[in-house]
Amino acid sequence: MRLEEDYIRAGFFWLPDNPDKKIPGILTIKNGGEIELEIVGLFRSDKEELLGNNSYDRIAGDIEKDGLVTLDKCFYTKKSIAFGGISKSKIHVGYVLSGVAYEPGEDVLFDRFSFSTDCLNEWMSVTGIKIDQDFDQGTACIEYTRPAPICYSFKNGMSLEINFEATIPGSSWTEEVKISQRVRLTLRSAALKPLSEFIATTHKITNFLCFAIDTVVSIKDVTATCKEITFEISDGMHHPKPIKVFYRSIPFSDKESAQNFHLMLFTHKTIEENAGEIFNKWLEAYEAIAPAMSLYFSTKTGAQRYLDGKFLALAQGLETYHRRSSHEMLMDEATYSELAARLMENCPPEHADWLQGKLRYGNEISLSTRLKRVVEPFKKHLGTKTEIKRLIRDIVTTRNYLTHYSEELKDVSCKGPELLALCSKMEVIFQLHFLQVIGFTETEVDQVVNNSFSIKGKLAPQPS
Structure with missing residues (x-):
């Protein structure tokens, strides 16, 4: 949440089930929505605070300029018990509702x-x-x-x-x-x-x-x-x-x-012309591909501070997206179940647990195959057959290296500018699929690619 300036209000605060005991404090909300209440004193007796828990579902207040206020999902980040003296404590606040004081347990x-x-x-x-x-x-x-x-x-x-x-x-x-x-x-x-x-x-x-x-x-x-x-x-x-x-x-x-x-x-x-339908399709997509969407947006919001982390989130996101949007397996379920049963029958008892673990995901298609599937609808935007083959190989190799740090993959995995360019193309693959998810036709997707300077920059050739 963006604030043009910090929100700082002095006032008196109390627990809704004990409105007669009001203590002074300062409520501070910083740009980004980080909320802290600093209080002088304690809401309950020293003994109750010492033996009680460190959280409150709700705190009420009366602050300067805005009047009544409700603070929900609160817990101490610093609790000071002075045993008769003056104590100053800090409380983290989840939500602030300014303009009203809700009762204990009252639904918002x-x-x-x-x-x-x-x-x-x-x-x-x-x-x-x-x-x-x-x-x-x-x-x-x-x-x-x-x-x-x-x-x-x-x-x-x-x-x-x-x-x-x-x-x-x-x-x-x-x-x-x-x-x-x-x-x-x-x-x-x-x-x-x-x-x-x-x-x-x-x-x-x-x-x-x-x-x-x-x-x-x-x-x-x-x-x-x-x-x-x-x-x-x-x-x-x-x-x-x-x-x-x-x-x-x-x-x-x-x-x-x-x-x-x-x-x-x-x-x-x-x-x-069809924004209502597009908004609804976007909301519905969260029911099916929410994990993939979360991984994609984590790379856009700065949650992944390092390039390696951004790449791994995108790679996992593309794999998760295909897994959530496709039921493709190596072979049909009946055939695989029969094969797995025969293998277990002929497996030495001392290796049964190991084989069972391998068979649990043995019918899954590889990351390389999943990437081929997600690239297929938009290959005309991603380069020649050779470039696409290299793109998939680089994603798989780099993911395997950054996951396992195998020495034999160190020299062939992408780093620096190559890794940055690879992340950019993976981001575009996500974006093109999202356009498809919300109902853009192939022609409309082509128009987006042709008109977006951002996508053109991300699709620039990778360093040799």
């Missing part, structure tokens, strides 16, 4: 979850600003019409609404006119849903944007509402109360991403 339910991300305005490429200039007459007319919201229904019972917000001058007399438009995404549900479901869907949508924009984008400015939690806006009129939500979200990069549309795989305009 919402029907609306709104957020924005890096590069979202550029990805949408929709503006309501129109400028009409007449240089001869020295006149300019600036007109703003808010674009209509765009809504897509999801099969999980939620809908995604794309809204366009703008700030415009509030006075007719001004020496400067500035209109700023920004895009926000809102997940809506007719029925109240747990916070965890909204966060899970938001994570998948954010990963979709990372994939489409081809860089790490982070969520920011998250608010949620529940139709049962309202505030009075005028006599007898109530409106759902906005609740600010803070948590450590992924993906995240310290520096805010800025991506030119030429470097994106595709923009919203590319998919606007």
Whole structure:
């Protein structure tokens, strides 16, 4: 989660089941969503804290500027028990819900979850600003019409609404006119849903944007509402109360991403005719290939800090992707079962355990074969037969070396620039398959490859 500046609030905090004992503290949320509560004193007696556990499901508070606040999934990172003196302790916080204090055990339910991300305005490429200039007459007319919201229904019972917000001058007399438009995404549900479901869907949508924009984008400015939690806006009129939500979200990069549309795989305009279907296919893909997707995105978000780790994640990811999307085996199950039984019958008893271990995965196809299968649909983009053969050989050899560090493979495995180029091509293979998963036709995939400067750079010839 991206914050423009650290969120630091002083206040008083208490356990919801013991509201009479309030202790002072400072709540700090850093860019990225790391949350810490520093307290002066203890929520329970010294003896109870000494003998009790080091975690709390929920802490409530009343902080400066924002009022009531709920802190969930909390545990001590530093507990100081002074036995009568002044103690200062630190608590890690999982989630902060600013604007409301929930009761002990009360479910956190919402029907609306709104957020924005890096590069979202550029990805949408929709503006309501129109400028009409007449240089001869020295006149300019600036007109703003808010674009209509765009809504897509999801099969999980939620809908995604794309809204366009703008700030415009509030006075007719001004020496400067500035209109700023920004895009926000809102997940809506007719029925109240747990916070965890909204966060899970938001994570998948954010990963979709990372994939489409081809860089790490982070969520920011998250608010949620529940139709049962309202505030009075005028006599007898109530409106759902906005609740600010803070948590450590992924993906995240310290520096805010800025991506030119030429470097994106595709923009919203590319998919606007069937975007609803594409979003649903992306969400459904998590049911089948979630492990492969996680491995791919771990290489994009900086989780793999070293090139060797990035390569191994991509190699495992491609193997996992094929395993999850194909049931191909060396031979049909009946034939293999019969063969395995005959081998076990004729195996010396002292080697039975060893043979049984080998037979457990004996019908699996090799990594080389799996790579051939995942490369096949896009071989025209990956080079000649010779280049593709070398690509597969390099992946297999380097994976085996980095997994087992066999001396005979050391000199033939890829390193340095060769390994970097190999990772780039493996990343492209992932991206092309993801395009296929969300419904891009072969022609549309070709257009993405031809129009994306990013993919062209990744497909540049490997060093000799």
